[in-house]
Amino acid sequence: MPTRAKRPDVIIIGAGIIGLAVAWRARQRGMRVTVFEREAAGSGTSRVAAGMLAPVSEVEFGEAGARLLELGLRSAALWPAFASELEAASRQSVGLLRTGTLLVARDADEARALERQLAFRGSLGLNATRVRPSQARELEPALAPTIRLALDLPDDHSVDPRLVLAALRSACLNDEVELRERAGVSGVLVSDGGAITGVELHAGERVLAPAVVVAAGTWSGGLDGLPAESRIPVRPVKGQTLRLRDPAGPGLLRRAVRFEEGYLVPRADGSYVLGGTMEERGFDEASTAGAAYELLRDCHELVPGVSELEIAELCVGLRPATPDNLPVIGAGAVEGLVWATGHFRNGILLAPLTAELVTGILTATQPNDRLLAACAPSRFGEALRRPEQPPAPARDQDEAPARRRNGARAAVGL
Numbered sequence: 001m002p003t004r005a006k007r008p009d010v011i012i013i014g015a016g017i018i019g020l021a022v023a024w025r026a027r028q029r030g031m032r033v034t035v036f037e038r039e040a041a042g043s044g045t046s047r048v049a050a051g052m053l054a055p056v057s058e059v060e061f062g063e064a065g066a067r068l069l070e071l072g073l074r075s076a077a078l079w080p081a082f083a084s085e086l087e088a089a090s091r092q093s094v095g096l097l098r099t100g101t102l103l104v105a106r107d108a109d110e111a112r113a114l115e116r117q118l119a120f121r122g123s124l125g126l127n128a129t130r131v132r133p134s135q136a137r138e139l140e141p142a143l144a145p146t147i148r149l150a151l152d153l154p155d156d157h158s159v160d161p162r163l164v165l166a167a168l169r170s171a172c173l174n175d176e177v178e179l180r181e182r183a184g185v186s187g188v189l190v191s192d193g194g195a196i197t198g199v200e201l202h203a204g205e206r207v208l209a210p211a212v213v214v215a216a217g218t219w220s221g222g223l224d225g226l227p228a229e230s231r232i233p234v235r236p237v238k239g240q241t242l243r244l245r246d247p248a249g250p251g252l253l254r255r256a257v258r259f260e261e262g263y264l265v266p267r268a269d270g271s272y273v274l275g276g277t278m279e280e281r282g283f284d285e286a287s288t289a290g291a292a293y294e295l296l297r298d299c300h301e302l303v304p305g306v307s308e309l310e311i312a313e314l315c316v317g318l319r320p321a322t323p324d325n326l327p328v329i330g331a332g333a334v335e336g337l338v339w340a341t342g343h344f345r346n347g348i349l350l351a352p353l354t355a356e357l358v359t360g361i362l363t364a365t366q367p368n369d370r371l372l373a374a375c376a377p378s379r380f381g382e383a384l385r386r387p388e389q390p391p392a393p394a395r396d397q398d399e400a401p402a403r404r405r406n407g408a409r410a411a412v413g414l
């Protein structure tokens with residue numbers, strides 16, 4: 001009997017990089033999988049991401065920073081095999097570029113900060129080398145002669161998330177994952193005994209399954225039917241990026257170049273992602289002239305040739321952030337509920353590892369190790385468990401919140 005005539009073993013809510021990666025892996029473990037996506041697969045935050053696989057660039061101080069680094073390094077190590085397996089399964093490239101990253105300082109203050117960053121990475125045993133301006137320009141001739149210092153991070157690479165999403169979508173379909181697009185889930189169904197029994201769609205249809213994975217990105221907090229104690233605090237952090245294209249083809253940069261206010265990430269085809277703002281504006285998805293201006297102004301100081309590139313797109317994504325910047329991966333307070341969300345700035349990097357962990361949880365083969373404990377949905381106390389709610393019933397292109405004109409950009413990051 002065809003797979004989709006039977007009740008699924010697991011329902012996945014959301015077809016971003018996380019939901020699709022989990023679906024693909026769960027299907028490979030023999031589960032019958034149905035994915036519900038309220039729009040088209042891959043139309044959420046994942047398609048806006050720059051695609052840096054950059055645990056060394058992203059490293060932060062503190063306990064949560066150490067856990068995030070551990071997660072990032074583990075997932076970065078999985079990426080090459082994940083990419084080749086996915087390319088073979090989908091017969092599509094995922095655009096993995098193993099060309100490394102340069103962190104660049106433009107003035108004396110930034111150079112001092114970079115020296116501290118180098119010492120910090122050295123103390124963690126990470127692969128980072130100090131590079132004089134002349135050496136940096138030998139590596140990347142497009143860098144401005146005025147740069148003060150650079151760090152070479154040869155292990156931080158990149159993929160093209162849009163290619164990854166397309167490849168995951170076809171790998172899932174080839175493997176008989178049931179993918180239901182334009183089918184938004186309004187809430188989960190919970191039995192009187194407190195176990196998940198399925199989901200209800202906005203259209204009213206109910207679909208039953210013993211397990212539900214919530215991979216709805218920044219919208220994961222908005223599902224109906226969950227008791228208060230099982231909610232998680234995911235909030236949107238807006239990011240704007242410019243897609244640029246070099247009419248002369250590839251070659252302006254080989255490596256991703258990161259600087260204090262942003263990054264410029266090359267693709268193999270001569271296109272670039274210039275990003276990305278970090279804005280606490282709720283579910284506002286308006287793209288702004290100010291963001292485009294600031295991104296280009298800051299990048300131009302370090303890579304003057306950016307001005308010659310053509311603008312293809314200005315796009316906006318909402319990063320799913322948590323109070324400690326760690327993802328939420330693990331079984332929820334309701335039996336049969338599994339969270340796979342809150343990946344904030346690192347969802348592309350963490351997709352292979354998340355898929356492995358969630359599949360392990362679904363098949364009861366994943367040991368609850370220290371790392372998984374750091375991502376536990378239960379780590380948030382009562383006060384934190386009230387996420388900002390998306391506008392009901394779901395994102396609606398015609399009802400975008402009014403653009404706020406006077407808020408300055410807070411910071412820039414992945």
Ligand SMILES: Cc1cc2nc3c(=O)[nH]c(=O)nc-3n(C[C@H](O)[C@H](O)[C@H](O)COP(=O)(O)OP(=O)(O)OC[C@H]3O[C@@H](n4cnc5c(N)ncnc54)[C@H](O)[C@@H]3O)c2cc1C
Nearest residue numbers: 014016018044045046051052185217239317346347348349
């Ligand atoms: C500007 C920017 C740059 C970034 N750069 C990087 C980077 O370089 N490297 C990196 O690792 N990460 C990066 N990120 C972070 C990364 O994009 C996210 O962490 C990741 O995309 C999250 O994936 P996701 O699948 O959880 O969410 P999404 O891709 O948003 O997928 C969630 C899906 O769920 C669907 N959905 C929501 N609610 C429902 C519902 N009720 N029913 C059905 N479907 C629903 C949505 O439509 C969406 O398709 C960046 C993010 C931004 C914004």
